[in-house]
Amino acid sequence: MNEVKTRSGRQARQIQRAAKGGGIGRPYIVRNIPTYDVLSEENLIRIEAAADRVLAETGIEFRDDPVTLDHWRKAGADVQGLLVKFPPGMLREILKSAPAEFTQYARTPANSVQIGGRNVVFSPAYGSPFVMDLDRGRRFGTLDDFRNFIMLAQSSPNFHHSGGTICEPTDIAVNKRHLDMVLAHIELSDRPYMGSVTSESRAEDSIEMSRILFGEAFVNEYCVILGNVNVNSPLVWDGTMTNSLRAYARANQAAVIVPFILGGAMGPVTNAGGIVQSLAETMAGCALTQLERKGAPVIFGNFLSSMSLRSGSPTFGTPEPAIGSQVIGQLARRLNLPLRCSGNFTTSKLPDAQAMMEGTISMLAAVHCGANFILHSAGFLDGLLSMSYEKFMLDADLCGALHVYLDGIRIDDDQLAVDAFAEVGPGNHFFGCSHTMKHYETAFWDSDLSDNEPFEKWEAAGSEDAAIRANRLWKRRLAEFEAPPLDVAKRDALHDFVARRKASEPDSWY
């Protein structure tokens, strides 16, 4: 049932013990608060039944990938040309072989993460063509920007994952940038990372570089890289994505299956309808990984969004997708699959009040819904078109607060402090009492960026807003950055691989 988990059981338990220790700098979070379940079981069953009907009656198109159509035919689906219709219950049955929880290994073993169950992993945003900062405004992202964001993530204790295409390095040829990106993740970070999915060969390059780093036998047995594949919603899977998805599954690596549904455009305008579609599309993608390799790890994802019905623009961080994410979380748990949800979304073009209002709504939804892997945890601005240096730092701070939030509250005699009341008595302050002295060093979350000084002190220091403080902090973090040591032989082998692959074909810009 849970092959990957079983194989690596002892190491997983060791990692989990470390994560339970609390504080910052943990490899990942083990949540100590329940998920927030907004729907009754009866209504969840209605959603599942609707998804089953859509899968059976309308079906999903699989384009440009005959192997996938063949997989479906053999599994018992009704394949008519590119259209696949699924008998009710078939996908659920196939999904039983996917692990409920698995370890993604990092090159520094203490940084390996456990994905699934009560575990939570924060990863930077993914996929923006532009970058922004307060000094230079918006511009196309470059490999330098890409490397900067890896360094900013690596130098913060509030993340657990290095991410993937944090921004597009648009100064590198499209057919070669995946090599530089995976190399940068490996060289500048010692946390787990993601690889390319923009073609099957780029997916395979990403996995091959991971084999150089971890060894071929290890990679065949354990997960060391994730690939984030998108549905071409509504109800279409493109061959580029299914070929990449199958490349990851074939190598026993985890695909993250994510429909992007903008209600009213790529899906129904009703929240319930978007969830039905998301469930149908994700179940199909997750099941396909199991047909490619039974027992391969896979992550059930979603990306619900709403739309401004005045302008037709996408909106992010709004209440409907926040509720929707919480429902998706309940559905994923009923499938017993690890969950990727939501993130720190906004349509704002600046690291301002709008950005953090929308960001906090969506990030708390991700945390409440039980997401195990939260992509887009930091940096997301401009409807995902831009990675912002300042927003990245503000979001990192929110991720820090969420470590403490997810720890919940401890109830024992010492924490309940009955003796402290007897010691202090009515009308006296608790500043110096023994209970305070015992706990004050670990008592409260301490923000890197929030200003809680008195007004006069804040004013005397220059009346700075949070974005300006964030601007100063990212510059300091980059100036102080030291890359984690990497085995020289592995480094050379990786550079050789990249050089050879780059020399093997001409640059292509599409």
Added chain:
Amino acid sequence: MNEVKTRSGRQARQIQRAAKGGGIGRPYIVRNIPTYDVLSEENLIRIEAAADRVLAETGIEFRDDPVTLDHWRKAGADVQGLLVKFPPGMLREILKSAPAEFTQYARTPANSVQIGGRNVVFSPAYGSPFVMDLDRGRRFGTLDDFRNFIMLAQSSPNFHHSGGTICEPTDIAVNKRHLDMVLAHIELSDRPYMGSVTSESRAEDSIEMSRILFGEAFVNEYCVILGNVNVNSPLVWDGTMTNSLRAYARANQAAVIVPFILGGAMGPVTNAGGIVQSLAETMAGCALTQLERKGAPVIFGNFLSSMSLRSGSPTFGTPEPAIGSQVIGQLARRLNLPLRCSGNFTTSKLPDAQAMMEGTISMLAAVHCGANFILHSAGFLDGLLSMSYEKFMLDADLCGALHVYLDGIRIDDDQLAVDAFAEVGPGNHFFGCSHTMKHYETAFWDSDLSDNEPFEKWEAAGSEDAAIRANRLWKRRLAEFEAPPLDVAKRDALHDFVARRKASEPDSWY
């Protein structure tokens, strides 16, 4: 058991039906999502037992109010000088006469609010000596500012209550400003409001003005005004507060009972300890209302906060109080009392990213914990020292989003949209399909302030941040404001009362 609710049952049901209609402009929200319960019953019982021990062993001091001491003595408490110790279970028994839910009437009946149960009421922030806006910076609040904030609340469909001391009108004598404040609420708003608590006579003036507005017999029978009274934490009730509390209860009006606990200063540095204290102090205050007048409405409140252990400054919108509020919500429901919780808190000195990150964390905690009356829903900046015009508008927008969030998700065949998938089919967009046409007008929450235009369009329009848009909006709202009509005879009688009371004593500035 629930006298107030029973008396006004029919009207309450009418109001509730109106509120259930959805959309904005409702008199209050009836939540359609569950509360977020973070603790097990076993742990809640441990907290209650700890509070009972603090009440029985350490006790609470009641200063400068012999009548209150006499009440406790007669009720069976152990009174030693000013110190009162409570036998376990005594307060819970007394609290059984307090209504679980009651109506606060507004002068426009359709604006009356139902407080308790699944109902949620948003009210502006309360108590800042300073005000701020982007044009003039920080300055002491005046009666003009006070009136402006009432107008901004009244002109927004996202609030349900006019609030109380939204800012201190520091240009009016301390002993007379309550008269101008209550008059302004009555003249500029037709929603429910709060009165003064800074002395017994000012509380009685506030209630007397409500008698002029609603009629004496009506006020004796129904709640028309709230008074927000604070515990002098830890474990002290001052006579000013208990005298005001008793004045409200005596008049059958609702006191809101609120400890202000800054962990590590006015309470233990542990989250669990702060909750124990909050429960003990609030139970005592709520029970006192029942000893003054059995069956009087009362609201169980809390105001948990954390502290920067580097600077000793209070911090707001941090994760510990967010978790703490959710526990307090569970405890209030076990007492079957209406709940006031949390609000839109921040220590930021500007309407910036910090302000909305902290604000959104705390406001979502208030919404999740099941709070029925959310004071400080808008305007709170600078650790409650300043009311900000721009933050008020940003928070109002968040309150709008939370209307939709609290509506949750509707699950029926039409919302599940199975037929829409059949109509549209794989790979086609939903823009013009009949399901979209049917729903698009009411589909998604529409922000007053968020910019979701494409970057280029936003840039061409001046690259404004959310605070600048908020600045423009509050000016427009004030320019367009029209006060709701008020019966001339009542208005004249209120002005007469204020003039007489002002003439009856010299100005006092403390």
